Amino acid sequence: MDPVAALRRIAFLLERALAPSYRIRAFRTAAAQVAAMAPGEAERRAAEGTLEAVKGIGPKTAGVITEALAGQVPAYLERLEREATETAVAEHEAAGGVDGRLGRVASPGALALRGALRGDCHVHSEWSDGGATIEEMAVTAAELGHEWAVLTDHSPRLTVARGLSPDRLREQLDVVERLNTTWAPFRLLTGIECDILEDGSLDQEPELLDRLDLVVVSVHSKLRMERRAMTRRMVAAVRHPRANVLGHCTGRLVTGRGRPESEFDAAEVFAACAESGTAVEVNSRPERLDPPRRLLREAVAAGTLFAIDTDAHAPGQLDWQVLGCARAAECGVPVDRVVTAWSAEQLLAWTREGRVPEAAATG
Structure with a gap:
């Protein structure tokens, strides 16, 4: 799964549910950071465990990126999708x-x-x-x-x-x-x-x-x-x-x-x-x-x-x-x-x- 799409979708669902703005901003910021990376950089950082060294990417967003790059639907996104x-x-x-x-x-x-x-x-x-x-x-x-x-x-x-x-x-x-x-x-x-x-x-x-x-x-x-x-x-x-x-x-x-x-x-x-x-x-x-x-x-x-x-x-x-x-x-x-x-x-x-x-x- 594309990690940028996953992060943007999470932000979208949080906005729709009137979640706190700081939480939404975290996912949109992380999406922008990943989108700006050179080809292969996100994969390399995920493998090395250095995603959190990038400003704007924290533990939760790094987890979403890693799961998406592994071909999985991130667990956090999956939970939000389940909530009608x-x-x-x-x-x-x-x-x-x-x-x-x-x-x-x-x-x-x-x-x-x-x-x-x-x-x-x-x-x-x-x-x-x-x-x-x-x-x-x-x-x-x-x-x-x-x-x-x-x-x-x-x-x-x-x-x-x-x-x-x-x-x-x-x-x-x-x-x-x-x-x-x-x-x-x-x-x-x-x-x-x-x-x-x-x-x-x-x-x-x-x-x-x-x-x-x-x-x-x-x-x-x-x-x-x-x-x-x-x-x-x-x-x-x-x-x-x-x-x-x-x-x-x-x-x-x-x-x-x-x-x-x-x-x-x-x-x-x-x-x-x-x-x-x-x-x-x-x-x-x-x-x-x-x-x-x-x-x-x-x-x-x-x-x-x-x-x-x-x-x-x-x-x-x-x-x-x-x-x-x-x-x-x-x-x-x-x-x-x-x-x-x-x-x-x-x-x-x-x-x-x-x-x-x-x-x-x-x-």
Whole structure:
């Protein structure tokens, strides 16, 4: 077995299971070190027992490399593969008091909806608060079968997440343009997760927003704002001509110490989304699962579009979409109103010109 592939697969599975970042980093670092070795060096070091002399390779990663070079599936990888992802995530959900039964996660409706998806509108990289390079995120998305994904690192105001200044965003646009020449037919679209400021305006220069393929708008500050003021704030944002997706609308966290939902008039916000053509995000992160089922059903009744997204901050988290699909299927989200089930061309016709596929427009 290729040791680099084994190390990367372990990191992927750990990311998907929300393992500590230091543990994930150890395997990704070791993979990079082995990939950089001259031909035959890994084999020689394994035979001599000197793998751990290489900076970034420790006892556990050295063991994985040695077993892989011996033609074995490393025991650590084998154990992770045996642990069903759905079971691990269900345990995270249950810990937060959310129904996470395996049957819901892997229902036929959820799997059919997941099979219809072509992309992901909400992906982060190490340019802001993600844990992997743009290349790693894009390559993993393609490996998972995506036709496209949208890179949506944070906007400047979110300094705790290293939000991108206008100059850094311009630099990132150039990087994505260059990288896209190597990935066809997969395509990485340009975007941002733009903070909704207290007055409902968006946290980025208008000229830059116009250059992006897609804009996710999210509340990250003053989450306990008074209900009426929060409603006005969110309505103003989703009606902005460059807003395409309303991200994790309640801001809740359902694991660990948790965080309560922001209070707003959901009927008014979802009506504004439906009127303006802004999609409501079904956020698949197991600690968010946002919006709650009651609000998701309300958005369906309001006639909004939907984006089933991972909000991934690491490659393994790109595999979480089935969790959002489970809740979307349970709440009756029609597949023809799911923008992540559209082709890149259909998505861009919607974000740039307001055109939606005929089935979605009449569905």
